[in-house]
Amino acid sequence: MATNTSAVQDPGSARRRKIQRLLRSVFGVTRLRAGQQEVIDSVLAGRDTLAIMPTGSGKSLCYQLPAALLPGATLVVSPLISLMQDQLEKLQQLGITAVQLNSSLTRAEEDEAIARIAEGGKLIIFCTPERLASPAFLSLLGAAPPSLVVIDEAHCISQWGHDFRPAFLEIAAALRALGRPPVLALTATATEEVIADIDTQLEARKLHIINTGIYRANLRYRVIQVTNAGEQQDAVLRLLRETAGVGIVYAATVKAVEALTARLQALGESVSCYHGKLAARERKHNQDLFMGGERRIMVATNAFGMGIDKPDTRFVIHLQVPANLEAYYQESGRAGRDGLPADCTLLYFQEDKRVQQFFLAKHYPTDGELAAIVAAAQELPATFTIDALASSLPEYSSSHLKVCLKLLKDGKLLRQDRKLGYSLKAPLAASPTYAQLAHIYVGKQERDRQALEQMVAYAQSGFCRWKLLLEYFGDADDFERCCTCDNCQSPPALAAPISLDEIPQAPAVAPAPAGLPTPQLTVGSRVRVPRYQTGTVLSVAGDQVTIAFPENTTRTFMAEFVAPA
Template sequence: MGKSIKGQTRTQLIRGLLRNVFGVDQLRSGQQRVIDSVLAGRDTLAVMPTGSGKSLCYQIPASLLDGTTVVVSPLISLMKDQLEKLEEIGIAAAQLNSSLTAAEELEALDSVRRSQSDIVFCTPERLATQEFLALLKDTRIALLVVDEAHCISQWGHDFRPAYLEVGAALRALERPPVLALTATATEDVVADIQQQLGTHDMQVINTGIYRPNLHYAVKQVTNPDERTSEALRLVREAEGCGIIYTSTVKAAEELLPMLEEAGESATLYHGRLHAAERKLNQELFMAGERRVMVATNAFGMGIDKPDVRFVIHLQVPASLEAYYQESGRAGRDGEVADCTLLYFHDDKRVQQFFLAKHYPDSAALRAAHEAVSAQALPARRDKRLQVALKLLKDGGLLRQNRRLEFLLTNREARASDYDRLAAQYQHKSERDREALELMVSYAQSARCRWKLLLDYFGDDTAGIERCGVCDNCKSPPTIDSVR
């Protein structure tokens, strides 16, 4: 936009933007530190809790920097929401994802080509395409933002193979400054994000994960019927709206009619529903026309409903990262919210079953290679197949053409190749098992719930030993009750 952003002038510009454009009186300290780092041209990783205003950390720089800000996000619904909000305040933005019609896509591409958009949202899959990269190479890229950056890390709870291409895209674009954003990141995840992006001199700004308005509790149950009864009781006694997370589609579909029979206003969200039904159910919940959302973790990132008063986990999640992210969808308005885990020890087996299916073994790699050879790859690919294809590509057994279709290379595949490539994820599988054990330890612990979370994430910024509001702080368990 051609504006000077030095010294006092920059401060005045930011204040003016906040007041006149974004309708905000002042930045929070964490936001200010991130924006200052970005405007100084530094690669930056911001670890900021849900509801802390991460979007302003790129919207303000995008309004000041010369060139286009590209925001990589896995969430098409969030792109649409952000786009509408930016257009309302007069900031030019475009989105490129699979939801667009052909005419809308051509219009968006033209706006990028003409540098008419300050902010361009795209999925990681779109960023990886040769055509889009070629277009961006002819555009002045001021900043590349990686939203939900934990998805790029193989140690993160929500690793997504498409994110592995972001590092290659950065190199193809001759390394514009990077801003990576996430709500949670352990030391291992931070290091992996830096490695994947090739940004080893990254400014890491961690504002801490502590949210004192979230009141954590664990309720031990001894069988599935008691678990369901307890969930119904919690919903009945709770005020306001809330989310019940289940680990399986079956559990979600069984719980919904029980809630409805009990007179509760509820709806359903999981990955096996048709897209139109998912969209409708989400809109009913977001608009307040349904009080309770019963969902798998498919109902996740980008759900920005500030008045969620409770989150119940019917079954134990796979890790503390997943639990913090999902429970953190409560209380975004800063008001008190309850986060309750119903712990039945047999539920651990469900997560063990999922973990066993996450990563490809030698046989899965061979099957993926043979599917490419026979031109029989399915259109919809689960995470295990995506990882297999990525491993085969990195191992020189597959390549991708300009349309990103997988093709065989001239290299002959041997059994030892499949074994070698599969071994790369053995350590990851072990780490996933350890993460599940730590989740179980949290559920069984007599210590302060917040202290356990803060220790896990290596966060000492809050400086607390006891939160005073979790179940273990309010009613310390006896020795017998935690055996």
């Protein structure tokens, strides 16, 4: 009997035809971008998937299209209410049923959303990680578990990530309570450490990682060195007057945001500000002014962060150095989402490193705190909630308690049941000591310190800015130079020294006389540089040479300033 080959192959081809119809008729897209097809195929195959795709590459479509094909609901866990509100409005414009559950809703709006979720069927549900941790919400979802759970801004899951949110630590328990549906995690940035931690925290099943890279050719990076705070503000004013279009100025502290905003307002600039100490209503009003085009400039702390999607942003200026390159890439990447050229400028004042060092001295769990939490838990019912524990320990914030509880759970002193209640395990004596558990965060502190040093090295470097970013994220491959950053456009005579403790100002170095050929330099050869002693070549990368000098000093120069000894 003949086999009907077309019938055997039909399900796959039928799905592809349906995807093409959906792209055109619903999303108004003629074809998928790089990486999108692979992510969508992975999701529809039911695989746990991590998609690392640059800002503006269409990550949202990677769950929106499968949501239209999967039988049940798609749950999207998002860290920001403004982000889910923006996504919700876009979906509603496309005629796709979607609801949100978060603290911004009125009681009537929340009741309406809950009623729609209870009906079941195809829809997209947006919630915060805090809402997902609610037993009542899990019970509501449990009646018809979602076909897919999406974790947006997935780097927030990782305790090694720059935007870590303790509420994300409870997602794995929530997934178990929902029968462990397939997961799609989305982020624009993730180092190898963060990827491994996302895998662990999600308790993923053979996590399929799709990384399309972080490079965005339309972003032009540069660093301007300044020597004092006054020069810093003057540089911002000059940049704002020289640069057309709308943009964001990031500052590290509320004080710096308010000072710059006041000065710009006094000068008649169209400016608004955003930081965590403003009332929620004022933050929303200021954000709406900027997003709606009524203000040209937004001065903000990193509280004005994930989910800010204003495609025509032409510039992002950092008044002060961020804590690490992940944060810098995320924040600067809010420029140029329309694909047109945009400028990303960092003003580097060496003293600003101390601001970030102050923030890095944050309060990590100690063995004494872990012991106090266990002691308090022993006075509570056998199964207790985090709210009950917080009532017993009012001196601890909810976020801090969540981190401590995660440590105790990892140390097998604590368990979490299907409804996200906690209970102590017995016997406690067989578990690791509190000191052993708390020691985990010694590594976290050291990692944060190193990340700040790498950020400072970027600011001081004479190498291609994009190459430095790509190397940091393990994405450089054969990339040599972007040809658009400040160091590519005007190569410095001297790149920064590699030592990061006290970075001196680079002395002036006289270039080789015009017309002389650049010497052929090889690793291990002895060379000399004006104003420096004779040294040994450690590496040659294009026209940049790294040389070791006596007393363990290592510096990088343009080849034209280096001569054989």
